Amino acid sequence: MPSEIDVDEFPSVVSVLENAISHYNQRPAFANMGKTLTYGEIDTLSRQFAAYLLDELKLKKGDRVAIMLPNCLQYPIATFGVLRAGLTVVNTNPMYTARELKHQLVDSGASVILVLDNFGDTVQEVVADTPVKQVITTGLGDMLGFPKGAIVNFVLKHVKKMVPDYSIPKAIRFRDTLELGRKHTLPEISISPQDIAFLQYTGGTTGVAKGAMLTHRNLVANMQQAAAWVGINVRLGEEVIITALPLYHIFALTANGLVFMKFGGLNHLITNPRDMRGFVKELKQVKFTAITGVNTLFNGLLNTPGFDEVDFSGLHLTLGGGMAVQRSVAERWKKVTGTTLVEAYGLTETSPAACINPMDLKDYNGSIGLPIPSTDACVKDEEGRILATGEVGELCIKGPQVMKGYWQRPDETAKVIDADGWLHTGDMAKMDDEGYFYIVDRKKDMILVSGFNVYPNEVEDVIALMPGVLEVAAVGVPDDKSGEVVKVVIVKKDPALTEEQVKAHAREHLTGYKHPRIVEFRKELPKTNVGKILRRELREESPGA
Incomplete structure (x- = not known):
């Protein structure tokens, strides 16, 4: 293992993409819902999107474009298009509530947002109060070809009722942006290593989400570091990695999207990994070589009927991060798949990888590994x-x-x-x-739910808006499934306030993983002599969920 990597081999994420295109043009790059795009097709389509942003919308270098998509083929096309245009990607969680989305769009100053139809109503609610000048919409089936794409879109809207009605004047469809982009030639864009590639939002001790400025150099460095670490057994141009964690999350973005692009691999995108039975069914149809995930994902798979019947003969890499991997899950994973679940550690602020266990680790060791x-x-x-x-x-x-x-x-x-x-x-x-x-x-009071950061202040601010609440404190308590869950401890102002009212209020204002699963009412909260609520004391009193 080299002690140092060559950070200057690629000046930007775009040059990594272009290197992969030149070496693996006809190889599959991304697959989703039965449709596969080659590196050559990603090249063409991302160029078209970049040309649309520059020539039709007249965006200037450094402008921000928000992408609010789950794992689907539109994601890599749009992301690489934004980067090729010399612009900055603002990754946006599709599950955001209107309040959370508005904060991110205003804070980032995004001038464009690309959103899946399923979440168009959230954008509709806030777009007038943000700097966004152009909304681009897309349906989950839009890149799947005819007739499959039309069928998928119809079923989602009319059968599963997963696409609410919304109206955004002057919004344009994603496919139309590609058509418009075809009319233009993408100019040569100068991208420097210090240019910001991604504004990756993460909470803070204040509870206000902040954009971590990840430069092209940051991302290239982390890709080089992780590629050197995990690339020992890699077969260039032949790897197939299961991408179930969302690409808008920094772990999947770098580990799957960039590292395996350098290897000329195929990212097999899972749009809805929460549908565990559907996920396992899909795994049975793919001869995959690698998978990344968080502890809850691996645990969920292990507890889904049929997972032990999946063909693991090609699997040589399982990487766990985002939250602590539990010994019981790691040991069971090894028993079922024959592959060691290797734990890694990172942060949004480190693009994300900082420490990883050795790839030849025989068994789970409870460590986050060695510095890369x-x-x-x-x-x-x-x-x-x-x-x-x-x-x-x-x-x-x-x-x-x-x-x-x-x-x-x-x-x-x-x-x-x-x-x-x-x-x-x-x-x-x-x-x-x-x-x-x-x-x-x-050290922080941060709560980690299935690999996602939840900041107590944000939960407390939302619950405190309720007229019936006098005081509130939010803490994380251990949970077998998600590592931790949110618990709120409340002192009532209105004696009639109920647990269900608190949970209903949270559902309206907070993304699902931030919802309090446990609500406890007390006469008073433990405090310091200056009146600061002692969250640590509340945590220590909680035996767990």
């Missing part, structure tokens, strides 16, 4: 001193994958990146004599 090439890791105390092996402190990371900073928030950036360039992760960890790192606890 060109990455330094250490454990620091409250005063910033580096601690000795075995001592617990805050895990800090330094390397070319560390973000440029938070978008338009230098004060927040200064809180997490110190004067020496160390990123303070907020995770409490220790290192053993062999250099392996172990997460002990989280």
Whole structure:
């Protein structure tokens, strides 16, 4: 394993794509719902979308384009189109509520949003109060060809009732943007390594989502680091990776979208991994070589009938991240698939990979692994001193994958990146004599639900809007399925306030994984002598869900 990687081999994410196109033009690149696009087709279609953005919409270098899509063929076409145009992708969770979406669009200053029809009503609700000048809409079946695409769109809207009615004046269909783009030739766009490729939104201790500025250099560096680490057994041009985690999540974006593009691999996109039976049915039809996921995904698959009948003969890489991998899940995965579930660790702010366990690991070891090439890791105390092996402190990371900073928030950036360039992760960890790192606890109050960050302040702010609530505190409690779930502890102002009213209010204002699963009412909340609510005390009192 090299201790350093060549960060300068590719000046941008676009050059990685163009390298893959030149080497693997006729090879399959992305597959979804029975339709496959080659690298050559991704080349053509992403060029068309880029030309539309530049020549029809007259966007200028650095402008932001929001993409609000699940895993479908439109995602890579649009993402690579935005990047080829010298613009910045703002990845947007399709499950956002109107409140969450409005914040992200206003904060990022996005001038365009591409949205799946299923979520068009959310965009309709807020678009007038944002800087967005053009809305692009698309149906899940739009890139699947005729007649399949038309059938998929019809069933989703009229049979499954998954596409609500919405009306956005002057919105344009995604397929029409490609047609318009065909009329133009994409000019040569100069993209520098320091240009921002993605504004990847992540919560903060304040509960306000912040955009991590991930440059082309950050993403290329992390792709090179992860590719060096996982590429030992890779067969170029032959890998098939199951992409069930959403590509708008930094883990899948880099690990699947970029690393396997460098390998000339095929990303097999799973649009709705929550439909576990459908997911297993799809896995039975694909001879795959790699899969990434979070603990809940692996656990869900293992508990779905028929999973043990899947053909695992080609599988040589299973990478788990986003949340802690549980020993029981890892051991069962090895037993069923014959492949070790290798745990990795990263953050949105590190593009994301920072530590990964060795690929030849025989069994689960409870560690997050070793720092990847060109990455330094250490454990620091409250005063910033580096601690000795075995001592617990805050895990800090330094390397070319560390973000440029938070978008338009230098004060927040200064809180997490110190004067020496160390990123303070907020995770409490220790290192053993062999250099392996172990997460002990989280310094922050952040709650981790199935690999997604939930910030207590945001949940508390929403619940506090209820007239019947006097005080509220949100904490994470252990859960076998999702790692943690959100629990809210409330002091009532209105004695008639019920648990169901609280949950209904949360459903209206928060994405699903942020919903409180447990609601507890108390006479008072534990506080410090200055009146700050002691969340840690509430956590320690909670035996678990």
